[in-house]
Amino acid sequence: MRQPGHKGPSLPSIVEISQWFTPDTAALHALRGWDRNVVIAAVANAKSVTSGAIRELEVAIWTATGIMANRVYCTYFDHNYLPRGLALYHSLQRHAQGAELWVLCLSEACHRALVALDLPHLVAVRMADFEAANADVAATRPSRSQIEYYFTCSPAWILFVLESNAGAEWVTYLDSDLFFFTSPDPIYDEMNDAAFGIVPHRFSRGLEDQRRFGLYNVGWVSARRRDDGIAVLRWWRERCIEWCYDRVEGDRFADQRYLDRMPELFDGVHVISHLGANLAPWNLADCRIEWNNGRIEIEGRYPLVFFHFYGVKRSGGYYFNGHRLYRAPFSSLMKDRVYEPYVAALAEAERTSAPHLQGQQTETIRKPVEANLGERLLNMLRKLRITAYRGLDIVTGRAIAVR
Secondary structure, three states, X not given: OOXXXXXXXXXXOHHHHHHOOOOOOHHHHHHHHOOHHHHHHHHHOOOOOOHXXXXXXXXXXXHHHOHHHHEEEEEEEOHHHHHHHHHHHHHHHHHOOOOEEEXXXXXXXXXXXXXXXXXXXXXXXXXXXXXXXXXXXXXXXXHOOHHHHHHHHHHHHHHHHHHHOOOOOEEEEEOOOEEEOOOOHHHHHHOOOOOEEEEEOOOOOOOHHHHHHOOEEEEEEEEXXXXXXXXXXXXXXXXXXXXXXXXXXXXXXXXXHHHHHHHHHOOOEEEOOOOOEEEOOOOHHHOOEEEEOOEEEEOOOEEOOEEEOOOOEEEOOEEEOOOHHHOOXXXXXXXXXXXXXXXXXXXXXXXXXXXXXXXXXXXXXXXXXXXXHHHHHHHHHHHHHHHHHHHHHHHHOOOEEOO
16 A cells, blocks of 8 residues: 655656557556546556566456446355355456455355355345245245256346346356456456347257257356336246246246247347357367467457356365266366466365354255156166266366365
């Protein structure tokens, strides 16, 4: 913190500032609406032109233009998923500093822990408070399983945040098992004229049967404060109240397959094409993934924005992934540059949250259906397969040891 009257180093010119960035960076792109005095002050606070100085400049630009304030994010999780949620939060703050993340706490233990942690730019909301504002959603709880009820809440939760934060232009729902590796700016640039944004699964060849769960993934869903954006959101909310179950039935599956109908029914729905958005075990087999210029790149041009770490489980002394379930490769690059950073973030989040979760029992939210002998046998076979895969992953080095 600088003291009044302290003279800083000589100030660089606008040309010098611009030269710190390549023309395609989000920071230079944001200079269209910069506040010169704010930016120069941030530069003056830096002792030298280092990566730290550049970061201060980026933050100053974001502050001056209101970019982060206009983009609000939301997610939901309980105390079982708290470490994943914290890993998501910290990755978002790293690459979209100051972005607000609203968390619908699916358990009181989760809410207590987040209140105790008192993280900046995180808004924790009790389920009871959400339900009080959404009585029609709450009325579906008795007829649905726990996971089905949470799915039912998805669009209503996005709308709740949009209505609660008058300054938000965009509210984007994020699955709690996402993790950012770079700025989400390219996604918003792509959605420039859109009112609603959805991301495709892009299933790899050989996984065509997975399309029955939907062409699009609920992992990232963006709604804009615009009449046409809110209309899509309200339609989705009504559909989930009508029917939202953890099974495929006709052209419906949970909250997710309703997304398939949105581009046909509504104008302003944009399908995100950036290959660095929602890279996941189910789509990476067909992608060329490389390490270039200090970052993960897909097909030589798309930086990895966020990865969907679906299937990551901790068991015993290891973290396991779901790549074998999707017949996805697991290269040393994938392990070292994608999974190792995520596992390190998870481990740190577990250490941070543990003191606030003492005495809490781990619960399984998505329980398998076992209505008859056949389903029980199928579930037994699935468990055996997972056990075999985990043993193989330990032997082959795919599993990552807990540190």
